Amino acid sequence: MGAGTVKTINYMDSSNFISKSLRQEHLKKISGLRYEDEEKYELQSEIRNLLKKNNALLIAHYYTDPAIQDLALDTDGCVADSLDMAKFGANTESNTLVVCGVKFMGETAKILSPDKTVLMPTLQATCSLDLGCKAEDLQLLKDQHPDREVIVYANTSAEVKSIADWVVTSSIALDVMDRLMSEGKKFIWAPDKHLGNYIQKETGADMIIWDGSCVVHEEFKLEGIMNLKHLHSDALILAHPECPDKVLNISDFVGSTSQILNFAKKTNNLKLIVATDAGIFHQLALQNPNKEFFQAPSSGKGATCISCAYCPWMGMNDLLKLRDVLVNKDNEISLEENILDKAQKSVKRMIDFV
Ligand code: 13P
Numbered sequence: 001m002g003a004g005t006v007k008t009i010n011y012m013d014s015s016n017f018i019s020k021s022l023r024q025e026h027l028k029k030i031s032g033l034r035y036e037d038e039e040k041y042e043l044q045s046e047i048r049n050l051l052k053k054n055n056a057l058l059i060a061h062y063y064t065d066p067a068i069q070d071l072a073l074d075t076d077g078c079v080a081d082s083l084d085m086a087k088f089g090a091n092t093e094s095n096t097l098v099v100c101g102v103k104f105m106g107e108t109a110k111i112l113s114p115d116k117t118v119l120m121p122t123l124q125a126t127c128s129l130d131l132g133c134k135a136e137d138l139q140l141l142k143d144q145h146p147d148r149e150v151i152v153y154a155n156t157s158a159e160v161k162s163i164a165d166w167v168v169t170s171s172i173a174l175d176v177m178d179r180l181m182s183e184g185k186k187f188i189w190a191p192d193k194h195l196g197n198y199i200q201k202e203t204g205a206d207m208i209i210w211d212g213s214c215v216v217h218e219e220f221k222l223e224g225i226m227n228l229k230h231l232h233s234d235a236l237i238l239a240h241p242e243c244p245d246k247v248l249n250i251s252d253f254v255g256s257t258s259q260i261l262n263f264a265k266k267t268n269n270l271k272l273i274v275a276t277d278a279g280i281f282h283q284l285a286l287q288n289p290n291k292e293f294f295q296a297p298s299s300g301k302g303a304t305c306i307s308c309a310y311c312p313w314m315g316m317n318d319l320l321k322l323r324d325v326l327v328n329k330d331n332e333i334s335l336e337e338n339i340l341d342k343a344q345k346s347v348k349r350m351i352d353f354v
């Protein structure tokens, strides 16, 4: 199958461009284009054999290296949003899960499947939302508002999940909130303020909102997106709810990574501007060979790079580290029993809700 086209730069004043080769070098470093074909195929074949030998499955997020996404799909694993990654890990028979994404995704897999071995190519891949929400700080806020339900985003540590009443991902946050509001509840929401404000605006929920954000989505710029829209007035704008409200307000569709992919497949519109991590363009292009995708700009006027929407932590997953973890079996997720038991309650609520 052919792939749809993905465009990054075609709308700014040429004085803002860096040279093509410099730009390609930069993109190579920060995106998935890291390997020469031969090296890539060799590593992929080695990993395929190691997965079989270890009865292991790959669970990858849409933001990871396309070479990892291809391998996951090709070996009966999955490429998914954070909710479906969690569900896949919990439902598979395989006793070793290799989670390619960021640490909270590996921890969620372990929380749901404590008896399985959960490995990750690196344990250093964290998330700015996780880093900005410490369990002790959330506990203090919870103690000040004992009348409120604590709802946390999946992008948090197991310890934070252990003190929450509910865990949600962006794909079900609105539905969970609707249900809890109908029970007359009030909330503490942590840690993503943009997603929190979006939920508040859509549902009217009474929420105290934590001041956290995603370093990648925070950078999408209204002005740049509008400039792009002027050039392609027939394009629809799709955005992840971690984007600032100025971006969400002008978007035609707001949803999780899976929801963005579903929308892109269903719409008859052939041009789509997408505001989320650039890793998603691999599946967007594969699934929609007839459509044209534009990366929403994430940099301001005068910048040398137009869109740098690559999560640095997702980018730490690469084929070499993936091969190594299957050989060495290090980088295993382990959680304190007490934390795991408590976190299981709030995470299971999320899984049982859907
Ligand atoms: P999704 O649940 O939409 O996959 O989002 C996870 C994430 O980390 C977005 O930045």
Ligand code: SF4
Pocket (backbone or CB within 6 Å): 102, 126, 127, 128, 129, 155, 214, 215, 216, 217, 242, 277, 311, 312, 313, 314
């Ligand atoms: Fe966290 Fe943002 Fe990276 Fe998602 S893209 S893992 S929210 S830092």
